Amino acid sequence: MDLTRSLELIIANVQELLAESDEQIHLAPGELNETTRLVGQQGILTSLELVTLLFNVEQTISDELNTVVTLADERAMSQEKSPFRTIGSLAQYVDTLLTEASSHG
Amino acid sequence: MDDVMLITGARKGIGRYLAEYYVQRGYVVEGCSRKAPDWTLEGYTHHCVDVTDEVQVRDMLNNIRKRHGRLDITLNNAGIASMNHAMLTPMSVAQKIISTNFLGTFLMCRESAKLMAKNKFGRIVNFSTIAVPLQLEGEALYASAKSAVETLTRILAREFAELGITSNAIGPTPIPTDLIRAVPQEKMDALIDRLAIRRPGCFEDVSNVVDFFISRASDSVTGQVLYLGGVS
Numbered sequence: 359m360d361l362t363r364s365l366e367l368i369i370a371n372v373q374e375l376l377a378e379s380d381e382q383i384h385l386a387p388g389e390l391n392e393t394t395r396l397v398g399q400q401g402i403l404t405s406l407e408l409v410t411l412l413f414n415v416e417q418t419i420s421d422e423l424n425t426v427v428t429l430a431d432e433r434a435m436s437q438e439k440s441p442f443r444t445i446g447s448l449a450q451y452v453d454t455l456l457t458e459a460s461s462h463g
Numbered sequence: 464m465d466d467v468m469l470i471t472g473a474r475k476g477i478g479r480y481l482a483e484y485y486v487q488r489g490y491v492v493e494g495c496s497r498k499a500p501d502w503t504l505e506g507y508t509h510h511c512v513d514v515t516d517e518v519q520v521r522d523m524l525n526n527i528r529k530r531h532g533r534l535d536i537t538l539n540n541a542g543i544a545s546m547n548h549a550m551l552t553p554m555s556v557a558q559k560i561i562s563t564n565f566l567g568t569f570l571m572c573r574e575s576a577k578l579m580a581k582n583k584f585g586r587i588v589n590f591s592t593i594a595v596p597l598q599l600e601g602e603a604l605y606a607s608a609k610s611a612v613e614t615l616t617r618i619l620a621r622e623f624a625e626l627g628i629t630s631n632a633i634g635p636t637p638i639p640t641d642l643i644r645a646v647p648q649e650k651m652d653a654l655i656d657r658l659a660i661r662r663p664g665c666f667e668d669v670s671n672v673v674d675f676f677i678s679r680a681s682d683s684v685t686g687q688v689l690y691l692g693g694v695s
Contacts, residue, residue, distance in 0.1 A: 406625055413577040417528065426521050 359423055359456055364449040365392065371414045372396070372445065375407045392446030401443075408442060415452065427455045467491045467531045468677075471514050471571055472541030473507075474500040476640035477590075480666040481538060481673065482507050493527055496541065514541045514567030524574045536586045536677050537575040539568045539612075546646055549603040557604050564608035569615055572630070576623055585628035586677040589616045593634050593694045597657060601650075609634075613688050620686030629685035631676045636664035636692035659693020 359367075369390045395401045397408050412429045419427055434441050434451065441451035468485055472478040473494025479502075486492050486506040495512040503509075510526070512519045527534055543563045545556050568589055579585025591613050594606040612632060619630040636658060637643050637651060655661050668691050675681060676689075 410580060413580070416577075417525075420525055421529075426518070426525065428517075428521075 359419065359452075361449055361453045364452040364456075365445065367418050368411070368415060368445050368449055368452070371411050371418070372403070374414075375403065375411055379404075379407065390445060392444065392449070394445045396442055396444060396448065397440070398443060412442070415448075419452070419456070423456070425456065425459050427452070427459060429455070431455075464533075465489055465491050466535040467493065467527065467533055468536040468538065469527065469534060469571075469575065470494045470538045470540055471567070472496055473509065474498060477635070477638060477666060477669055478538075478540040481540065481670060484666075484670050490536075491531060493523075495523060514571055515562045517570060520570050520574050524578055528578055533582055534575055534578040535582075535584060537571060537579075537588070538673060539571050539587070539589045541567055541571075542590060544602075544605045544643065546601045546605070546643075548601060552604055560604045561608050561611075564605065565611045565615070568612050572615070572619055576619075576626065576628055579628050580626040583627035585623070585626065586681075587616075587619065587623075587628060587630045588673055588676050589613075589630070589632040591616075591632045591634040591688055591690075593636055593658075593690050593692060595634065596690060596694050597654075599654070616688065617686045624685065627682075629676070629681065631685060632688045633669060633672045633676070634688060634690035634694070635669050636660075636694070638664040638666065638669070657694075660691075664691055 372390055396403050396411070397405070403411060416427060416429055419425055429451065441447050468490045470478050470481050470492060473482045474496035478494065478496070479500070482492050482494050483504060486504055492507045493510065494507060495510040495514070497511065497513050499511055500509055510523045512523045514520060524534070541563065543560060545552070545560055572587055575587060576585060589612050591609045592606065594602040595610050595613060599606060616630050616632040623630055637654060651663070655663060672689055672691070676684065
């Protein structure tokens with residue numbers, strides 16, 4: 359799974375969450391991109407939706423690659439800038455974990 | 464579709480009884496324990512998993528997701544006990560008791576909730592003990608770990624409420640199983656004397672309460688710890 363595929367699957371999952379959301383956030387599909395803020399000020403997800411996004415992405419990775427990764431790991435939690443702040447930073451973090459998993463595996 | 468239930472510590476004792484009880488009632492039952500059971504049952508699948516091992520727990524939940532696409536109920540029954548005076552409790556034993564009884568329960572709750580959240584429905588039942596409210600001597604570590612389970616249960620009730628998941632705990636009276644095999648009879652008699660209902664517990668006492676907690680109608684019953692035997 360390369361960075362482009364990680365971005366695709368994150369965007370697809372975010373779209374799904376927004377479609378189910380009670381919040382009135384209207385974004386056209388093309389408006390979600392690497393710079394879209396997920397959490398914090400101007401973030402488009404609630405904290406619960408972020409949690410759901412993370413484990414949906416973990417499950418998709420498990421299904422597609424048969425690899426188990428934990429996105430909300432200690433390193434993610436201790437970083438000064440959260441890897442979950444934008445779609446792009448999350449995709450980058452997924453890519454880092456997958457690269458590490460393949461080099462260990 | 465039949466509800467999918469996961470029971471930890473299902474190889475023997477209360478766990479095995481609950482596995483048999485809920486298979487009979489039409490649930491799809493998955494269970495785990497460190498060692499394989501010496502019995503099989505149609506409708507029941509066993510996983511050899513240590514509840515304190517994050518990778519093993521995640522693999523098991525992934526396996527359940529891939530085969531059933533859902534998880535509705537988790538009964539966190541797995542536990543170990545070591546009755547001893549606090550001054551005679553080795554650190555290694557203390558760590559094992561906290562790890563299995565508390566951290567194992569936490570891990571199972573966390574991973575179960577991820578799967579339950581998909582359907583916005585879930586029932587988690589954790590296992591405490593009457594040793595918590597009775598503050599039983601000789602059970603400092605065991606009761607402390609279970610006390611932590613109770614607090615976890617109450618906080619998860621709030622954190623998981625939005626996901627449609629309830630979190631409750633049961634505190635059974637002592638049931639004659641391997642867990643309390645080493646407790647001398649006079650200690651058991653003295654303990655039973657402190658109960659309002661003066662008899663040892665039985666498996667049916669437990670399934671009766673679990674039935675109530677996991678009922679679809681119990682969607683506003685969460686964050687509760689229910690003790691048996693009239694202890695409060």
